[in-house]
Amino acid sequence: MDRIRIRGGAQLNGVIPISGAKNAALPLMTASLLTGEPLELRNVPRLADVNLLLRILGNHGVDHTVTGKRPGQTTETGQTIRLDASSVIDTCAPYELVSRMRASFWVIAPLVARFGEARVSMPGGCAIGTRPVDLLLMALERMGVQIDVEGGYVLARAPRGLKGAEIEFPKVTVSGTHVALMAATLADGTTVIENAAREPEVADLASCLSKMGAKISGAGTSRIVVDGVARLHGTTHAVMSDRIETGTYAIAVAMTGGDVVLENTRPEYLQQALDVLTQVGAEVTTTNEGIRVYRNGSGLRAVDVTTDPYPGFPTDLQAQFMALMTRADGISRIRETIFENRFMHVQELARLGAQIRLDGDAAIVEGVEKLKGAPVMATDLRASVSLVIAGLAAEGETEIHRVYHLDRGFEALEAKLGRCGAEIQRISG
Numbered sequence: 001m002d003r004i005r006i007r008g009g010a011q012l013n014g015v016i017p018i019s020g021a022k023n024a025a026l027p028l029m030t031a032s033l034l035t036g037e038p039l040e041l042r043n044v045p046r047l048a049d050v051n052l053l054l055r056i057l058g059n060h061g062v063d064h065t066v067t068g069k070r071p072g073q074t075t076e077t078g079q080t081i082r083l084d085a086s087s088v089i090d091t092c093a094p095y096e097l098v099s100r101m102r103a104s105f106w107v108i109a110p111l112v113a114r115f116g117e118a119r120v121s122m123p124g125g126c127a128i129g130t131r132p133v134d135l136l137l138m139a140l141e142r143m144g145v146q147i148d149v150e151g152g153y154v155l156a157r158a159p160r161g162l163k164g165a166e167i168e169f170p171k172v173t174v175s176g177t178h179v180a181l182m183a184a185t186l187a188d189g190t191t192v193i194e195n196a197a198r199e200p201e202v203a204d205l206a207s208c209l210s211k212m213g214a215k216i217s218g219a220g221t222s223r224i225v226v227d228g229v230a231r232l233h234g235t236t237h238a239v240m241s242d243r244i245e246t247g248t249y250a251i252a253v254a255m256t257g258g259d260v261v262l263e264n265t266r267p268e269y270l271q272q273a274l275d276v277l278t279q280v281g282a283e284v285t286t287t288n289e290g291i292r293v294y295r296n297g298s299g300l301r302a303v304d305v306t307t308d309p310y311p312g313f314p315t316d317l318q319a320q321f322m323a324l325m326t327r328a329d330g331i332s333r334i335r336e337t338i339f340e341n342r343f344m345h346v347q348e349l350a351r352l353g354a355q356i357r358l359d360g361d362a363a364i365v366e367g368v369e370k371l372k373g374a375p376v377m378a379t380d381l382r383a384s385v386s387l388v389i390a391g392l393a394a395e396g397e398t399e400i401h402r403v404y405h406l407d408r409g410f411e412a413l414e415a416k417l418g419r420c421g422a423e424i425q426r427i428s429g
C-alpha cells in the first residue's frame with residue numbers, strides 16, 4: 001500500500017492549480033442516467049471516486065470515453081468524460097460497489113425517475129458517522145415512489161412515473177437535495193424543495209440539469225422549484241472548482257507560511273473559511289488568477305469555529321483547520337455539528353505532539369510550540385489531508401499510511417505541494 005513521506009519545515013511558495021470539485025463531479029456524473037443523449041463533463045478531477053463511479057455507471061450500461069488523459073502521467077488539468085446512458089441494461093446497483101462509495105447511492109433518483117424502478121444497495125455508515133438515507137427516501141416517497149427495503153437493498157418503484165410534490169427537509173442535506181432535484185426534473189408537475197442545501201455543488205448540478213432542459217429556479221437558495229419535463233437531452237458542462245481543495249491548500253499555506261496563488265477557484269465558494277484564516281493571521285486576497293494566501297513568520301492566533309451547512313464553515317475543512325490550530329498561540333474550540341464522529345484525526349494528530357481533548361461535539365485544541373514527525377494512519381479523506389498539513393509543519397519526518405483515502409479526493413497532491421517547495425514524496429508498495 002502506498003505511503004506519503006513528508007519532511008516538515010519548508011514554506012510553501014508558488015502557484016497551485018485547483019481541480020474540478022469531486023463533490024460536484026459525482027452528482028453530475030450520476031445525472032447522466034437521466035437522459036439517453038450524451039452528457040459531456042469537462043474539468044473532471046482524476047480521482048479514485050470518479051473512477052469508481054465510472055465503474056458503477058458502466059455496470060448499469062452507461063458507456064464512457066475519457067479524453068485529456070495522458071497515460072502514465074499525472075497532471076492536474078481536468079479530464080473530459082463523455083457519458084452515454086442510451087442503453088441502460090440494469091437498474092441494480094450492487095452492494096460490492098455502493099458499499100465502497102456513499103455517493104453511488106444517488107443513482108437511485110435518476111434510475112427511478114427515468115425507468116420507473118431501481119434496486120440499490122443501502123450504503124451503510126462510514127468512519128465519520130452513521131449517515132442514514134431516510135431523508136433521501138422520504139423525498140422519493142413524497143414524489144410517489146414506493147420504497148421497500150429487502151436484503152439490504154432499497155427497491156424503488158414508480159411504474160406510472162413520479163409526481164411533483166412539496167418536500168420539506170427537517171435538516172439540511174446535500175445528498176437529499178441532489179436526489180430530490182434529479183428526481184423532480186422528470187416528475188409530472190411542480191416540485192418545491194424547502195430547506196434545500198445551498199451548497200455550490202447543488203447549484204452546479206442544477207445549472208447542468210437546466211442545460212439538459214430541466215426547469216429549475218432557486219438552486220443555491222433554501223427553496224428550489226422544479227417544473228418537471230417529459231425528457232432531458234444531452235449537454236456539455238464544466239465542473240466547478242473544488243472549494244474544499246482550495247480551503248485545504250489555503251490552510252496549508254497558513255500553517256507553513258509562504259505565499260501561494262490558488263488558481264482557477266472562487267473566494268465566494270468558501271468565504272467563511274477564508275475569513276477565519278484572516279483572523280488566524282494569514283493574508284487572503286483575490287487576484288485575477290484566483291486567491292492569494294500569504295503568511296510571514298508571525299504567530300498563528302487561536303480561533304474558534306463551528307461547522308455548519310453552506311455558507312457556514314464546511315465540515316470538510318474541519319480536520320484541516322484542527323491541524324492548523326495545533327500550532328496556534330492559545331486554545332481553540334472546534335465544534336462539529338454535521339457528522340457525529342468526525343474526529344478520527346484527533347488521535348493521529350496527537351501522535352505528532354498535538355494537544356487535543358474531546359468534549360462532546362467539540363475538540364479543544366491547545367496550540368503547541370512544535371509538532372514532531374511520526375508514522376500516522378489516514379482514517380478518512382479529510383482526516384488524511386489534515387495529517388499532511390500537520391506533517392508539513394512538523395519537525396523531522398512524517399509518514400502517512402493508508403493514502404488511498406487521499407486519492408479519493410485530492411488530485412496530484414504531492415505534485416502540487418512539491419512544486420511549491422514541500423518535501424513530500426509517495427512511496428509505492
Ligand SMILES: CC(=O)N[C@H]1[C@@H](OP(=O)(O)OP(=O)(O)OC[C@H]2O[C@@H](n3ccc(=O)[nH]c3=O)[C@H](O)[C@@H]2O)O[C@H](CO)[C@@H](O)[C@@H]1O
Nearest residue numbers: 023103131132133134135136172173174175176316338339
Ligand atoms: C459526495 C459528497 O458530496 N459528500 C458531501 C455531502 O455528503 P452527504 O450529502 O452525504 O451529506 P448530507 O448533507 O446529506 O448530510 C448532512 C447530515 O444529514 C444527515 N442525513 C443525511 C441524509 C439523510 O437521509 N438523513 C440524515 O440524517 C447526515 O447523517 C449528516 O449528519 O455533504 C456533506 C456535508 O456538507 C459533506 O461533508 C460531504 O463531503
Ligand SMILES: C=C(OP(=O)(O)O)C(=O)O
Nearest residue numbers: 023102103316381382409
Ligand atoms: C465526506 C466526504 O465524502 P463522502 O460523502 O463521499 O464520504 C468528503 O468529501 O469529505
